[in-house]
Amino acid sequence: MNIVVCVKQVPDTATERKLRSEDKTLDRDAADGVVNELDEYAVEEALRLKEAHGGEVTVLSMGPAKATETIRKALAMGADKAVHLHDDALHGSDALGTSYAVSQALKKIGFDLVILGSESTDARTGMLAAMLAERLGAPQLTLASKVEIEGTAIRVERITDYGYDKVEASLPAVVSVVEKINEPRYPSFKGIMAAKKKPVETLGIADADIAADQVGLANSWSEVVDFAAAPPRAAGTVIKDEGDGGARAAEFLASKKFI
Amino acid sequence: MLNDEHVELRKSVEEFAREVVAPVIGDYYERCEFPYDVVRRMGAMGLFGLPVPEEYGGMGGDYFALCLALEELARVDSSVAITLEAAVSLGAMPILRYGTDEQKRRWLPGMAAGEILGAFGLTEPGGGSDVAGGMRTTAALDGGEWVINGSKAFITNSGTDITGVVAVAAITGRREDGRPEISTILVPSGTPGMTVSKKYSKVGWSASDTRELSFTDCRVPEENILGERGRGYAQFLQTLDEGRVAIAAVSVGLAQGCVDESLRYARERRAFGQEIGCYQAIQFKIVDMEARAHTARLAYYHAAERMVAGLPFKKEAAIAKLVASNAAMDNARDATQVFGGYGFMNEFPVGRFYRDAKILEIGEGTSEVQRMLIARELGLPT
Ligand SMILES: Cc1cc2nc3c(=O)[nH]c(=O)nc-3n(C[C@H](O)[C@H](O)[C@H](O)COP(=O)(O)OP(=O)(O)OC[C@H]3O[C@@H](n4cnc5c(N)ncnc54)[C@H](O)[C@@H]3O)c2cc1C
Numbered sequence: 250m251n252i253v254v255c256v257k258q259v260p261d262t263a264t265e266r267k268l269r270s271e272d273k274t275l276d277r278d279a280a281d282g283v284v285n286e287l288d289e290y291a292v293e294e295a296l297r298l299k300e301a302h303g304g305e306v307t308v309l310s311m312g313p314a315k316a317t318e319t320i321r322k323a324l325a326m327g328a329d330k331a332v333h334l335h336d337d338a339l340h341g342s343d344a345l346g347t348s349y350a351v352s353q354a355l356k357k358i359g360f361d362l363v364i365l366g367s368e369s370t371d372a373r374t375g376m377l378a379a380m381l382a383e384r385l386g387a388p389q390l391t392l393a394s395k396v397e398i399e400g401t402a403i404r405v406e407r408i409t410d411y412g413y414d415k416v417e418a419s420l421p422a423v424v425s426v427v428e429k430i431n432e433p434r435y436p437s438f439k440g441i442m443a444a445k446k447k448p449v450e451t452l453g454i455a456d457a458d459i460a461a462d463q464v465g466l467a468n469s470w471s472e473v474v475d476f477a478a479a480p481p482r483a484a485g486t487v488i489k490d491e492g493d494g495g496a497r498a499a500e501f502l503a504s505k506k507f508i
Numbered sequence: 509m510l511n512d513e514h515v516e517l518r519k520s521v522e523e524f525a526r527e528v529v530a531p532v533i534g535d536y537y538e539r540c541e542f543p544y545d546v547v548r549r550m551g552a553m554g555l556f557g558l559p560v561p562e563e564y565g566g567m568g569g570d571y572f573a574l575c576l577a578l579e580e581l582a583r584v585d586s587s588v589a590i591t592l593e594a595a596v597s598l599g600a601m602p603i604l605r606y607g608t609d610e611q612k613r614r615w616l617p618g619m620a621a622g623e624i625l626g627a628f629g630l631t632e633p634g635g636g637s638d639v640a641g642g643m644r645t646t647a648a649l650d651g652g653e654w655v656i657n658g659s660k661a662f663i664t665n666s667g668t669d670i671t672g673v674v675a676v677a678a679i680t681g682r683r684e685d686g687r688p689e690i691s692t693i694l695v696p697s698g699t700p701g702m703t704v705s706k707k708y709s710k711v712g713w714s715a716s717d718t719r720e721l722s723f724t725d726c727r728v729p730e731e732n733i734l735g736e737r738g739r740g741y742a743q744f745l746q747t748l749d750e751g752r753v754a755i756a757a758v759s760v761g762l763a764q765g766c767v768d769e770s771l772r773y774a775r776e777r778r779a780f781g782q783e784i785g786c787y788q789a790i791q792f793k794i795v796d797m798e799a800r801a802h803t804a805r806l807a808y809y810h811a812a813e814r815m816v817a818g819l820p821f822k823k824e825a826a827i828a829k830l831v832a833s834n835a836a837m838d839n840a841r842d843a844t845q846v847f848g849g850y851g852f853m854n855e856f857p858v859g860r861f862y863r864d865a866k867i868l869e870i871g872e873g874t875s876e877v878q879r880m881l882i883a884r885e886l887g888l889p890t
């Protein structure tokens with residue numbers, strides 16, 4: 250089975266994240282780049298499926314030069330090879346542009362199964378899996394907390410507000426995963442050493458048949474008009490218990506319509 | 509000094525310590541409970557196999573890699589760090605260095621995976637520094653079996669549910685010069701005649717396993733001897749030389765953990781209208797802490813580098829252990845001071861660091877013993 254995992258490099262959520270004033274895109278140099286957290290779960294799931302069913306795991310990441318660190322981590326976890334979609338023309342692509350570029354790369358790589366995180370921690374649109382599935386003409390199985398494969402059938406448990414739905418489709422398919430699905434492994438020393446020898450192919454837009462007029466900031470359908478720093482959090486309400494603390498806490502919750 | 513793989517390994521362990529160890533270890537510590545689940549995950553990421561060759565199920569790394577992992581773990585918690593240190597440098601390494609191929613195949617794969625822990629029983633109730641002079645444990649051959657009698661004190665990892673084997677140093681005869689002949693014998697857990705006492709109540713390292721062992725006509729097959737008969741003394745001297753570098757790494761981790769915690773707290777805590785980090789008295793404490801951690805790190809890097817290169821490193825190891833354990837102790841005291849009353853509370857990591865620091869100046873050779881070794885290396889008269 251040929252599994253491709255889409256991995257995004259995002260700024261570390263523990264550091265201060267900024268937009269660049271000149272073109273209103275994320276300042277990716279200002280913060281340490283890390284693997285988008287849910288994408289580690291996606292890599293783990295791909296590795297487990299490979300361990301159970303055989304095949305190969307390819308990592309695909311679209312991003313600037315420093316996204317290689319992220320690719321290396323996924324390889325150190327155990328993925329077999331990687332494709333780095335890297336071209337200045339891709340800078341500033343919105344979700345539509347990104348999904349187009351990534352889908353073109355996926356067509357070039359070929360796949361039985363594409364696994365994504367269900368959401369990134371920077372843009373957080375959560376749209377990529379659905380857009381990719383549409384562009385690839387493959388079924389989408391999003392928000393998966395469990396994945397099972399039998400022959401060409403794929404079954405997932407898709408989390409909902411109340412529990413989960415059982416969804417079934419046939420391969421090739423696009424899956425996005427949630428945190429509940431597994432416990433991602435940490436790269437071992439052997440994995441780190443092995444990653445050095447694994448092939449990483451870099452594709453520019455021409456290599457992946459990506460039309461220049463469909464990607465990049467200038468061709469984005471969405472536009473950031475303005476931005477401002479988030480206002481500091483207002484101080485919370487402190488209720489000091491003077492015998493009536495319980496009642497006053499209940500009153501507060503009722504006023505916010507929580508109870 | 510570090511190559512790319514070492515840097516990446518350190519980062520991987522740093523993340524592990526922050527994400528997996530830090531959130532849960534305080535509770536284990538408070539309950540004096542061995543953290544099986546954390547140890548299982550350390551095993552899954554290959555930490556117990558770092559210096560073990562791949563043919564025995566290890567990671568094919570070196571002792572330097574082990575030290576880096578120990579430092580990053582100890583930045584967050586010393587109990588898990590010492591569990592790893594004892595399992596690898598005292599448990600697995602002697603088998604790797606002196607064992608027969610069969611012994612290696614029997615024990616190392618499980619140890620490298622962290623599925624079984626090894627322990628090294630050297631110290632006795634009668635003495636740890638003068639370990640040869642104080643040794644009373646004996647092993648005598650009888651019908652193709654070693655019959656062991658005696659007891660061992662303070663043995664790390666000797667009584668967990670996953671302890672697989674204890675290497676026991678014992679007197680197996682008299683040498684021609686009249687001194688005891690010491691050999692090392694592998695005793696699998698559960699061997700009749702070996703009694704594992706209940707855990708000690710310790711000042712620190714509370715989530716690690718330390719026990720007294722006693723042997724009453726405990727019989728193991730003759731082939732359980734580790735390496736040659738009579739080589740026990742030389743074996744444990746070499747094991748301890750290496751172990752000192754590892755303990756130095758644990759000490760540096762603790763010393764650095766004190767800096768990490770103090771930096772954060774000095775920015776957060778306010779007194780007399782500003783953050784306490786604005787006061788030079790606090791700044792200089794933290795600066796001194798950083799300087800100690802930094803210089804101690806250079807000392808253990810140097811010793812580890814020589815060890816890995818096959819150069820003599822006895823003096824460097826003793827210096828690293830002496831300096832680093834001292835740094836850990838000083839930093840723990842200063843960090844606790846930076847935290848004020850909260851530093852005395854068990855729920856804050858610095859409280860744990862304070863309790864964990866002292867043993868570093870005692871275990872695997874006290875600071876006095878390190879000075880004796882260095883004096884000898886300097887050629888001072890004895
Ligand atoms: C602060 C901010 C706000 C933004 N707002 C918008 C907006 O409102 N509308 C819009 O169209 N675009 C927006 N963008 C652009 C957005 O970053 C890109 O379109 C992005 O590549 C896809 O969106 P996402 O990260 O939200 O993906 P999501 O759908 O949240 O991510 C899901 C998964 O897709 C995969 N994935 C995502 N990006 C990549 C990649 N580059 N390479 C490989 N796999 C990937 C990962 O597996 C990830 O877990 C914004 C960007 C930023 C930084």
Ligand SMILES: Cc1cc2nc3c(=O)[nH]c(=O)nc-3n(C[C@H](O)[C@H](O)[C@H](O)COP(=O)(O)OP(=O)(O)OC[C@H]3O[C@@H](n4cnc5c(N)ncnc54)[C@H](O)[C@@H]3O)c2cc1C
Pocket residue numbers: 594598627628629630631634635636637638661662663664665710713718867870871872873874875876877
């Ligand atoms: C938590 C813990 C875990 C341990 N784990 C292990 C383990 O896994 N395996 C193992 O074998 N041992 C282990 N030990 C034992 C440890 O190595 C010894 O405690 C240590 O070597 C000191 O020995 P001792 O306790 O007998 O002290 P002693 O040797 O009795 O020393 C008492 C004091 O006298 C000083 N002293 C001794 N001789 C001299 C001298 N010639 N000149 C100046 N001062 C001197 C010492 O420095 C010390 O200050 C552990 C101990 C602890 C507390």
